[in-house]
Amino acid sequence: MTRWLPFPLLTAALLGVWLILNESVSPGTVILGCALSVGAVRVLTALDPPEGRFRRPLVALTLALVVLGDIVRSNMAVARIILNPAAGNRTPGFVRIPLDLRAPYGLATLACIITATPGTIWVEYESAGNSVLLHILDLVDDQVWIDTIKDRYEKRLMEVFE
Incomplete structure (x- = not known):
């Protein structure tokens, strides 16, 4: 079969x-x-897709809820930036985030999460150094973004896909 x-x-x-x-x-x-x-x-x-294992569905559900909340919060923040541009100095910028995640489906999911969140764009993945370059609409502190991606998304994706 x-x-x-x-x-x-x-x-x-x-x-x-x-x-x-x-x-x-x-x-x-x-x-x-x-x-x-x-x-x-x-x-x-x-097309010969790579083997992938999906484990820990409760972690995946938790991740989905976290992402949904982040998307709603980010929508409101971007709306504030667009509707009130004089409210402060917004500094867009790039940040490179080193990753521990290597599973192809986990990386694809992370790319979808980042791209679906308003104000962030997945720009480049460097496979040699296993890092991702992101463009952030309102970049205040690089370390905050590194911690956010690694703690909120990458850890859960590693539990699900690796």
Whole structure:
């Protein structure tokens, strides 16, 4: 079964999304959705994705809640900066953060978290030094950002993916 259908949960999820988007469970829609989802997963296996292990779902849930809270808080801070530019001197800047995280899916998740948070952008990943360069809209202290990324996100991602 694994050779014919290597990622059954992904196949089922794709089929579910197909049915939701089409707002129909007619036989034709289900058959076409099955064919497309199986085909998409077969194409994915041709790309030879790296092995990944997802452990500790409670830590992942905690991380999701932390990220959600950070995104809301960051949205409000960016809104304040945009709506009241004369409130203070804002200094955008770059900060390089050394990482201990090496799992590819963990790094991809960290990139999504940082990019989804308003006011921060993932600029570069240096694999030789295992560090990431971030652009921060309001950079006050480099060490605060290094501690935030390492303590709030990286530790939890390492628990989940390594």
